Amino acid sequence: MLTGSMLAEKVALVTGASRGIGRAIAAQLAAQGALVVAAARADHARACVEAIVAAGRTAEPLTLDVTDAAAVEAAPGDIVKRHGRLDIVVSNAGVTRDGLLMRMSEADWDTVLDTNLKGAFLFTKAFTRAFVKQRSGRIINVASVIGLIGNAGQCNYAASKAALLGFTRKQMQSKFDRIVAFSELGDFIDMPIKNYSSGMYARLGFAIAQDVEPDILIVDEVLAVGDERFQEKCKARIQDFRAAGVTFIFVSHAFEAARELCPRAAVLHHGRLAFDGPVDGAWARYRELARGPTPGPAIEAP
Numbered sequence: 427m428l429t430g431s432m433l434a435e436k437v438a439l440v441t442g443a444s445r446g447i448g449r450a451i452a453a454q455l456a457a458q459g460a461l462v463v464a465a466a467r468a469d470h471a472r473a474c475v476e477a478i479v480a481a482g483r484t485a486e487p488l489t490l491d492v493t494d495a496a497a498v499e500a501a502p503g504d505i506v507k508r509h510g511r512l513d514i515v516v517s518n519a520g521v522t523r524d525g526l527l528m529r530m531s532e533a534d535w536d537t538v539l540d541t542n543l544k545g546a547f548l549f550t551k552a553f554t555r556a557f558v559k560q561r562s563g564r565i566i567n568v569a570s571v572i573g574l575i576g577n578a579g580q581c582n583y584a585a586s587k588a589a590l591l592g593f594t595r596k597q598m599q600s601k602f603d604r605i606v607a608f609s610e611l612g613d614f615i616d617m618p619i620k621n622y623s624s625g626m627y628a629r630l631g632f633a634i635a636q637d638v639e640p641d642i643l644i645v646d647e648v649l650a651v652g653d654e655r656f657q658e659k660c661k662a663r664i665q666d667f668r669a670a671g672v673t674f675i676f677v678s679h680a681f682e683a684a685r686e687l688c689p690r691a692a693v694l695h696h697g698r699l700a701f702d703g704p705v706d707g708a709w710a711r712y713r714e715l716a717r718g719p720t721p722g723p724a725i726e727a728p
Contacts (some may be wrong), residue, residue, distance in 0.1 A: 436459070437505065437512045437513050438455045438462050439505060439516065439553075440463070440516040440518060441490070442492075442518040445474075448474075448519070449464075451568075452478065456484065456485055459483075460514065461486075464487050464488065465519075466488075466490070467491050471488065475487045492541060492544075492545030492546075498545075506556060516568065517545065517550070517568065518568040519541060520541060521537060521538055522583050530582065539586050541586075546593065569587050569590045569591045571634060573589075573590060574591070577620070605637050608633040609629045610629065611626060611629060611633075629656070632660060636660075642672070643673070645674070649680065661683075664687055688705055691707075693712050695715045
């Protein structure tokens with residue numbers, strides 16, 4: 427987990443924080459210094475909050491049903507009253523009720539659409555008012571690639587995430603076309619994603635990431651897939667991000683690619699930071715550790 431103070435004095439609300447993606451987002455926001463309000467139904471966010479506090483960071487639980495319009499409407503005022511501000515809202519709460527369309531009940535359809543889509547609508551509406559009054563703030567709706575390409579047995583989930591993408595971005599169709607064009611998977615876009623190779627997953631994942639204007643981009647071996655032309659296209663896009671001031675983390679064993687793309691490198695060995703500095707030095711340390719039988723001494727990042 428990355429740690430720091432990038433979000434010091436910021437207040438962040440994360441829905442669906444009891445487990446999975448929501449809990450991971452809450453933990454990372456807290457690790458960067460934010461005070462995290464972890465929201466979930468009943469008392470389900472308690473474990474998330476306890477883990478954050480145990481790590482020396484700040485968090486509090488919020489019992490909230492994202493489909494309850496009155497509760498959502500009251501949330502911004504309550505949080506601002508307690509903490510004086512609210513800076514980030516991550517609308518992550520989501521459910522699945524998978525099944526074949528012919529056997530899917532109306533209740534299963536409604537449950538997924540109410541939580542995944544209506545919940546995001548209610549949060550965006552309520553917290554936009556607070557952010558306008560505050561003159562700052564960010565709302566992040568967590569969607570899914572399933573909203574772009576669908577998936578067998580998940581028509582309700584796919585519909586909710588597709589609608590969320592359209593709700594969040596007005597020009598979704600043009601973005602979809604750009605994503606498919608960049609990934610060069612047009613001939614396979616109707617294929618179920620479960621049949622994609624690992625290389626196709628990587629292509630599609632990077633194509634989506636590069637089109638959503640991220641603040642932080644983490645890339646894991648994307649340059650190991652595709653032909654040389656595709657790799658050069660990825661490198662050019664990464665350089666665009668760097669020029670725009672986007673924080674870029676490139677996870678790789680490829681020295682030449684790291685040297686070309688990164689001004690600084692870190693070496694992790696058995697979960698410990700073994701080097702942090704120039705790329706050439708990182709490569710020398712990496713090779714030294716690869717030859718040795720035991721982990722090298724850990725050092726603190728500057």
